Amino acid sequence: MKSIKVAATHPYQAWIGTGLLDRVGEMTAALRSPCPVALVMDETVAELYGELVASSFAKAGFRPHMYRFPPGEGSKSFELLSHLLEFLAQKGLGRGDLVAALGGGVTGDLAGFAASVYQRGTAYIQIPTTLLAAVDSSVGGKTAVNLPSGKNLAGTFWQPEAVFCDCATFATLPRQELASGAAECVKYGMLGVSGLLETLTRDGLAASWMDIVPPCVAYKAEIVRVDERENGLRRMLNLGHTLGHGVEKLSGFTVRHGEGVAVGMAILTRAAERMGFCEAGTFRFLQRALDALGLPSTSPFSAEALADASLGDKKRQGDHITLILPRNVGSCGLYPISITELLPIIRLGMEEGS
Ligand SMILES: NC(=O)c1ccc[n+]([C@@H]2O[C@H](COP(=O)([O-])OP(=O)(O)OC[C@H]3O[C@@H](n4cnc5c(N)ncnc54)[C@H](O)[C@@H]3O)[C@@H](O)[C@H]2O)c1
Numbered sequence: 001m002k003s004i005k006v007a008a009t010h011p012y013q014a015w016i017g018t019g020l021l022d023r024v025g026e027m028t029a030a031l032r033s034p035c036p037v038a039l040v041m042d043e044t045v046a047e048l049y050g051e052l053v054a055s056s057f058a059k060a061g062f063r064p065h066m067y068r069f070p071p072g073e074g075s076k077s078f079e080l081l082s083h084l085l086e087f088l089a090q091k092g093l094g095r096g097d098l099v100a101a102l103g104g105g106v107t108g109d110l111a112g113f114a115a116s117v118y119q120r121g122t123a124y125i126q127i128p129t130t131l132l133a134a135v136d137s138s139v140g141g142k143t144a145v146n147l148p149s150g151k152n153l154a155g156t157f158w159q160p161e162a163v164f165c166d167c168a169t170f171a172t173l174p175r176q177e178l179a180s181g182a183a184e185c186v187k188y189g190m191l192g193v194s195g196l197l198e199t200l201t202r203d204g205l206a207a208s209w210m211d212i213v214p215p216c217v218a219y220k221a222e223i224v225r226v227d228e229r230e231n232g233l234r235r236m237l238n239l240g241h242t243l244g245h246g247v248e249k250l251s252g253f254t255v256r257h258g259e260g261v262a263v264g265m266a267i268l269t270r271a272a273e274r275m276g277f278c279e280a281g282t283f284r285f286l287q288r289a290l291d292a293l294g295l296p297s298t299s300p301f302s303a304e305a306l307a308d309a310s311l312g313d314k315k316r317q318g319d320h321i322t323l324i325l326p327r328n329v330g331s332c333g334l335y336p337i338s339i340t341e342l343l344p345i346i347r348l349g350m351e352e353g354s
């Protein structure tokens with residue numbers, strides 16, 4: 001088992017191991033006295049791991065209350081948030097009690113948001129069961145729900161008490177979900193985790209996630225330590241996300257988050273290379289990793305549609321938007337542009353040929 005400290009204003013440890021789920025109760029008991037716990041999970045995860053985690057809590061003296069919701073991005077809504085908050089109240093949870101998010105990024109974002117506003121702030125823990133949640137959403141304290149106008153438009157910063165990541169849970173993930181999480185690992189490789197793209201290109205989805213998750217979490221933890229509230233450096237973690245959110249939105253959220261991010265990174269890397277911002281050969285290197293993981297590198301939508309959809313992104317500041325562009329594999333930079341420049345940049349990144 002590995003442990004990484006996340007030195008946010010409210011510091012905590014991220015524990016990463018295999019076969020950790022049935023120890024979650026005991027490990028939580030080492031942090032706080034037993035209390036009622038709202039165990040929040042979608043129905044798929046509840047079927048697979050709900051009982052195991054609930055009984056682990058019960059064995060350690062906690063009193064688990066299971067809250068299940070339909071899987072999918074559609075559940076990251078105000079309607080479900082308010083339903084969950086009412087559940088917490090109905091179960092009589094107090095401020096000193098605990099919320100546990102067991103599942104992927106949807107569960108973590110939703111349960112984290114609920115915890116952050118329930119009785120003006122209740123403690124929660126993250127138990128990620130997707131690769132995406134393990135390397136990204138479970139660490140750093142960003143919570144959110146979607147609005148009809150776009151993804152993650154309402155949310156809070158609320159750090160968990162701990163993160164318990166059991167890499168054995170990835171064995172039950174559908175291939176596409178695993179690939180979606182791997183896209184965030186590729187992102188860390190582009191940003192600065194050395195050797196990651198090489199490993200992912202070599203091993204594809206058969207990679208040893210127990211070796212890959214810790215350096216990704218450590219990288220994110222360091223960024224969160226420096227810029228918890230995303231005023232500067234943390235924006236780097238949005239590499240590929242502005243266009244990625246555009247692709248997700250245009251697809252009616254049938255394209256997964258990581259798949260959108262993969263497309264976003266590919267388009268911007270190719271454009272950056274053609275603009276002379278990025279070292280020649282970077283796009284090919286990235287594309288090989290995406291191919292090995294079965295991730296897309298081209299947009300199913302036109303440049304015009306993508307530019308339109310991406311400009312609704314919350315990273316937009318008036319008539320400007322800041323793109324994150326790779327300089328090479330392992331280094332990226334912020335690149336502010338006016339919104340009228342976005343379409344030609346996307347076109348450049350979508351043109352075939354070298
Ligand atoms: N807060 C942040 O910092 C942050 C960062 C990145 C992404 N996100 C958010 O995370 C969400 C995407 O996360 P996700 O990809 O984990 O989505 P998800 O939570 O919807 O999980 C994907 C699917 O996998 C299923 N699943 C989960 N664990 C499983 C397992 N072990 N075995 C089998 N099936 C399992 C779920 O039921 C779901 O159908 C997006 O909403 C995105 O905006 C947030």
Ligand SMILES: [Zn+2]
Pocket residue numbers: 136184241257261
């Ligand atoms: Zn992401």
